[in-house]
Amino acid sequence: MAIVTPGERLGLNGEFIASHGTVEIGDHIYAAVVGTVTTTPSESDGERLIIQVVPKSKRNMAASIPEVSSIVTGKVLRVNPRMATLSIMVVGETPCADNFQGVIRVQDVRATERDKVQIYNSFRPGDIVRAEVISLGDSRSYYLSTAKNELGVILATSPAGATMIPISWEEMVCPKTKVVENRKCAKPVDA
Structure with missing residues (x-):
């Protein structure tokens, strides 16, 4: 070929x-x-x-379409009190051929204490998030979840422009200003 x-x-x-x-x-x-x-x-x-x-x-288009239980990486576009909307960029390790949107609803952010979750304390616009597809959702977006330990924010930028460092499963710190912000952090995946 x-x-x-x-x-x-x-x-x-x-x-x-x-x-x-x-x-x-x-x-x-x-x-x-x-x-x-x-x-x-x-x-x-x-x-x-x-x-x-x-x-x-x-x-490679079939391999880059999100399916139920596939792990995706996306950028948070916007947040509101009920959900965070993501632009899905990567499915597994394959870049997407098309633009797909996903939403992480407040009940799908973490596995425990779901009633205490506040979206703005979990995600901010611009964050890069690893999530799992839990449903094909509606015609506009896939439903995503970050309820597992290895899922959540994997890259965030502080207002000072620095890459933030996770200090716990729900906090990240700016290395320049030492300001701590809330996030639903992903546990690093061992390579």
Whole structure:
């Protein structure tokens, strides 16, 4: 399976039948998109193979769509008293092909003392959060949870512009100003 770029000659019309991601010009077939060349036998013409170029962005797309129980990493866009809204950037270790949104509802922030959770004391806009997909949610967003120890804020920036350091499971400190802020911190994952 060779990677090709637009304009690369793939073969002759007499040898192949042009399909998706290809273009016929004269007697030759050329790649029309960046991707991988694949050939399959033709059912109608037993002598020629069907040639196509599968776009590079489409090959890993299935792996980068959030599913129930997958771990995602996202950036907090906004918070309100009921939920934090995230832009999902990574599913597992694969960057997302599209823009997905997720919400962490107040009852899904932690496993214990759910009635005492305040979203603004757990997340702030701009925080990078590791969460688990618990439901496909509605048409606008996935439902996420940070109720496990290894889930929560993994990167936060203080008002002074420094990367904050977790000092407990619910607090982070700015190394410049020594100001302590509340967050639902993620336990570091051992590599």
